[in-house]
Amino acid sequence: MGLKKKAILLDIEGTTTSISFVKDVLFPYVKTHLESYLNKNWNTDEMKLDIKLLAEQADQDIVNNVPGVVPVKETESEQALKQSIISNVLWQMSLDRKTKALKTLQGHIWLDGYNDGQLVGHIYPDVFPCLLKWKDAGLKLYIYSSGSVAAQKLLFKHTEHGDLLHLFSGFFDTGVGPKVESTSYRNILNEVSCDPDQVVFLTDIVKEAEAANVSGITPILLVRDGPLSSTSQFTQVSSFDQIDVECS
Template identity: 45%
Template sequence: MKRDKACVSRIVKDASVILLDIEGTTTSISFVKNELFPYVRREVGQYLQRTWDSEETKEDVAALSRQVEEDVAAGLAGSQALPSTGEREAVIAALVANVEGMMDADRKVGPLKALQGHMWRSAYQEGAVEGHVYDDVVPALEEWRALGKRIYIYSSGSVEAQKLLFRHSCRGDLLHFFSGHFDTSVGAKVNAQSYRDIVSQLECASGEEVLFITDLEKEAFAAAEAGMRVVVSVREGTAPLTQACLDSFRTITSFAELSQEDPDSPISSPKKARVEAEDEGEGGKGQRRGRRSQEWKQEGRQRSGC
């Protein structure tokens, strides 16, 4: 499914909606891996003890218990049956073991994500955690909003977790930039149908109105299958990309490369635009030059952010 790799700034111009992944796209993978997830592992037992009698935690425990029953019945590795006695200490210990098992397996099930989101809310509110965003994210959000773009988030983390990260970010409260949020309740991020459903919910005429930015190529191909425009984010710690992905999508190492004000973009450089047009008329030389440009950009150094 090879797609033409038009100039990234032109891709932004032609889209009415910007749909963003979080981890590896707006936010460092190391923040999620080294701060958010370890916090849950470290605190989940104490959190359940402290909040056991709250309605929210009762709902979390009930949902997790149903998930554990399904996992045990399916024979999933890391799942442990909950004690039949219902004694709080024993139930919490078993729930902690199952939460750790789900996290070890990188499960993205709703009950786990809900509990994590509630725990992170507490951590953010107490100042124990501050959401990371890259330096180049806020200027891009400001520009896209000024251009009238609608900006959405689609992440495997719960909507609540997404909002917490951007509300309590190291760049301040960024929630006002976003028109809405999607999580795995709309479907798995590697399934094309999930992106079709998002297009429908956004009331777009077609997927072509949406630009999706992600660091994972399975998500990129799924979104492209649904008709979306796709740009792949290459940041420190993101997974290596196959040649098929590099041949199919433009890559960026910074949102600044998506700027309409980029002096090197065909949008703002008439001379370069004419050269590119001439190249296209010479049988595809422009595409080869575009590929070389992409390779040069990928060699640039990654900005670390907050």
């Protein structure tokens, strides 16, 4: 007898998608295409907004005395501004920051990569058939990732199985709160109009599982690489096809 639920909330990195895809494909793509992207899109309204967000974030970092912050001054010459943007973005990426300014620009660069076929969203082989099965069974599927909603949609729109966006009922990023805080999951529950015991959360991060558990959601830990832990209080699986969930 499977778990009786109404919805499945899914993490991305290490859960639906290889961590190496993000670390070894998406992030390097931004670094190698950043300058050419700036040159190509410099005079667009979208680029001007991206620059404004980066400048505001840099100003805030300066106020907060963030070590190593690279100023972004919109009053600089074009070449100086471009160089400061490049330096700021690379600095933020070196710290694996999750700022809105950085995530927004990364998303726009990735969009170019997906549209021209240089990027294809990775999902594990067991994920696609299980998503189809759960969707067909009447379960609502949602994504919750630290990556922006825009980046999440890009990944699932451009997979080797084609556009999978139709399988999902919603997407959440850290706009609802950090993934290690239980209030974030309560915010999601309010958004999807579900009681806690109606939702299962799939993640590879123990602290996220703990936060979801505090909110009343049932967590399942994905252990894609390495042995299962004998000390974890949560159910552990190495692939989606080991998860037995039925629509209540």
